[in-house]
Amino acid sequence: MPLLNDRRPAARQPTRIQKRNRQTILDAALEVFSQHGFRGATLDQIAEVSGLSKPNLLYYFASKEEIHVTLLDTLLDAWLAPLRRLDPAGDPLSEILSYMRRKLGLSRDYPRESRLFANEMLQGAPRMMETLRGNLKTLVDDKASVIAQWIAEGRIAAVHPHHLIFSIWSLTQHYADFDVQVRAVLGPDHDPYAEADAFLDTLFRRLLTP
Amino acid sequence: MPLLNDRRPAARQPTRIQKRNRQTILDAALEVFSQHGFRGATLDQIAEVSGLSKPNLLYYFASKEEIHVTLLDTLLDAWLAPLRRLDPAGDPLSEILSYMRRKLGLSRDYPRESRLFANEMLQGAPRMMETLRGNLKTLVDDKASVIAQWIAEGRIAAVHPHHLIFSIWSLTQHYADFDVQVRAVLGPDHDPYAEADAFLDTLFRRLLTP
């Protein structure tokens, strides 16, 4: 209720409340989609987790599909960022260890995003195939050639560059995607991520030290 | 059609046809559940893949849940078998490399089983939690102590035994669970499993050689 007649036009851009509600919905949807996949998730669940009514969800997003696509789109940027930062001019071992550590940090801080991605892969990547073959492949090929160069210069030990990158993905994402298994096997009194950090540091040092 | 009147009683055990149909259903269900998870899978899909009608599915299995449970039960034995074979009396490095290779073979030959398991983990293991905390933890703790003993004897380099086992799981299962990503990034003209075999052999040799 504006006491002064401000001259701003009627808001065409999302208001603060709209943004907040959309974010609330996306957060709830992430919770549900990451656990049950696209088809296993229901709007009822998302509505309940978000605290909004089901029709209200569909006021902010045109469909269930649109919520899911929105999540995947924002996910990808965050997912590729750590690899983008791998610096060809840096020290090879430090660069790779830093990348591994950033990726492990993503698993620790954003496990739901990791599981959302895993679900999409298990389903055969129906909504991400183009991105995998496009942006992702381009980026990985680029960084793989950086690694190949480091190997050629004898600055790290010889390994298959692409599979080195796969190994970083798999070892770090495992702690998010298989969290229940890791914790069930370790039992209480363990800090999986702290132990993983030390273990993976050792692993990649021994693998890559010339 | 017995030409001689054999005296076998009317079959109370499953006939050959019954066994075959149950197997057909389970195979189709594995295809669908491994891709979409329990809730995302539908009996209609399983019916279509199996070539049987939906009511016929429910003639052989009491419910969707029962099909799923049957799959998970048979899965677990196959899943734990390779680790069980880790021999305390064998050569440490050979034993661990053999285990890794058997596990990679499972990913290559039974990728759907791997994805079924992954789906169950992503969902928080609602139907497997007891097994994880029971049989699985017991087995892993046992083999981890074998590894710890090898380390204490200086026969392999020091690593966290539990996380060494996790690393074998994650590195091998990645090639089944993220198959689409691996192939999209590598492009054609690659044999992911052959390359993985060589890469992982190198990785674990460098990690474990004292």
Added chain:
DNA sequence: GTCTATACTCTGATAGAC
């Protein structure tokens, strides 16, 4: 913007003919 009510489709499961 948010709600109740509801349209319409899909899904798991059953009944009953053959």
Added chain:
DNA sequence: GTCTATCAGAGTATAGAC
């Protein structure tokens, strides 16, 4: 044993009151 027909409930999405 297998099919067609069908039910009850859940699912996505929309209409319309407020």
